[in-house]
Amino acid sequence: MSRAKIVVIGAGVAGLTTALLLAKKRHHVTVVAKHMPGDYDIEYTSPWAGANYFPFSFEHEPARKWERETFPELWRLATQVPEAGIHVQDARLYVTEGVPVTGFMKELMATDPWFKNIVHDFQVIDKSKLPKGMVSGTAFKSVCINTAIYLPYLLGQALLRGVVFKRASVNHVADAADMHSSSTKADLVVNCSGLMACKLGGVEDKKVIPARGQIVLVRNEAPAMYTTSAVHEGDDEMMYIMMRAAGGGTILGGCYQKGNWSPDIDHNLANRIMKRCVDICPELTGGKGIEGLDIIRHGVGLRPWREGGARIEKETIDGVNVVHNYGAAGWGYQASYGMSEDTVELVEESLKLQAQL
Numbered sequence: 001m002s003r004a005k006i007v008v009i010g011a012g013v014a015g016l017t018t019a020l021l022l023a024k025k026r027h028h029v030t031v032v033a034k035h036m037p038g039d040y041d042i043e044y045t046s047p048w049a050g051a052n053y054f055p056f057s058f059e060h061e062p063a064r065k066w067e068r069e070t071f072p073e074l075w076r077l078a079t080q081v082p083e084a085g086i087h088v089q090d091a092r093l094y095v096t097e098g099v100p101v102t103g104f105m106k107e108l109m110a111t112d113p114w115f116k117n118i119v120h121d122f123q124v125i126d127k128s129k130l131p132k133g134m135v136s137g138t139a140f141k142s143v144c145i146n147t148a149i150y151l152p153y154l155l156g157q158a159l160l161r162g163v164v165f166k167r168a169s170v171n172h173v174a175d176a177a178d179m180h181s182s183s184t185k186a187d188l189v190v191n192c193s194g195l196m197a198c199k200l201g202g203v204e205d206k207k208v209i210p211a212r213g214q215i216v217l218v219r220n221e222a223p224a225m226y227t228t229s230a231v232h233e234g235d236d237e238m239m240y241i242m243m244r245a246a247g248g249g250t251i252l253g254g255c256y257q258k259g260n261w262s263p264d265i266d267h268n269l270a271n272r273i274m275k276r277c278v279d280i281c282p283e284l285t286g287g288k289g290i291e292g293l294d295i296i297r298h299g300v301g302l303r304p305w306r307e308g309g310a311r312i313e314k315e316t317i318d319g320v321n322v323v324h325n326y327g328a329a330g331w332g333y334q335a336s337y338g339m340s341e342d343t344v345e346l347v348e349e350s351l352k353l354q355a356q357l
């Protein structure tokens with residue numbers, strides 16, 4: 001495949017991973033993005049994520065393939081590339097008593113899940129070792145990503161391979177073809193605009209909506225990553241704890257509020273989050289309750305949820321060949337390599353067809 005001129009819209013985990021994989025194939029890549037690593041903005045999801053690898057895709061979904069393909073690379077980075085800001089952590093997953101296990105939690109909480117031979121040391125927790133109010137549980141080793149290190153790491157890896165980064169807002173997806181660093185028209189545009197795919201001209205995908213997540217970042221340390229299948233205070237609230245690599249603090253979450261665009265901190269929700277986390281993991285504060293939490297900041301991020309699942313597809317828009325990679329909701333990191341590899345495959349298919357014309 002000859003070297004093509006490609007513009008990638010977006011510098012979240014999707015855009016950066018895709019740009020890196022395209023550059024590894026020796027393509028001439030320019031990333032154009034309104035927000036870059038280092039920014040914290042409600043229109044930029046990636047910095048807000050925990051982020052860890054807790055797979056919850058359903059059978060027959062491409063997401064399962066993407067999650068399966070991504071884990072080995074995240075594990076390699078965690079075990080061999082310390083500067084990527086990813087580390088191996090023990091995970092403990094508990095099923096909450098008296099609340100049905102629904103939605104994506106069904107897969108994550110299974111005692112015989114599809115991913116048991118993908119993560120490491122999977123086991124069912126003995127009932128005698130469960131915290132109060134939990135009826136069953138599983139444990140395994142997985143990874144946790146410090147997004148404040150990992151996003152700049154990806155950017156640096158892309159720069160090393162010649163990718164050019166431009167800060168700009170794109171009005172219409174086809175306009176991006178005129179933003180290549182060569183100052184000539186790009187052969188193809190990759191759309192990794194995340195949640196904003198619902199507003200980007202030429203795309204305006206109404207199936208994409210936010211699934212709001214609110215978190216508290218604390219200095220306290222947790223001995224493992226934890227989550228429960230449900231909480232008693234509502235089905236759009238959650239409980240999860242994950243300590244980021246390399247001094248990144250510990251993320252306490254959360255919620256999954258579909259259709260909610262609010263960037264404002266809900267302080268009542270923040271208190272419920274902190275209380276639930278300390279109840280499940282009293283070690284966080286050495287038994288001092290939520291008063292013992294040392295808060296770095298509260299945060300809100302909007303997951304790019306898409307009805308019918310993420311979109312990895314190619315199409316021609318106003319004469320420009322476009323490949324889409326967006327809509328990974330709450331699993332954009334844990335599916336990142338699988339999604340980006342499929343995106344690169346579509347890019348190469350599209351370039352081959354262009355070459356035959």
Ligand code: FAD
Binds near residue numbers: 043
């Ligand atoms: P984004 O990060 O939003 O990036 C979009 C990019 O496109 C930005 O650079 C933006 O500026 C650019 N852009 C958009 N429109 C335009 C335009 N018109 N012109 C120019 N640039 C544009 N995932 C996991 O795998 N594991 C987890 O544990 C996890 N936890 C999460 C916890 C929370 C609280 C949240 C909010 C998310 C979590 N996620 C997790 C999900 C994950 O963060 C997302 O799936 C992922 O970040 C989406 O990345 P993205 O690159 O598609 O979008």
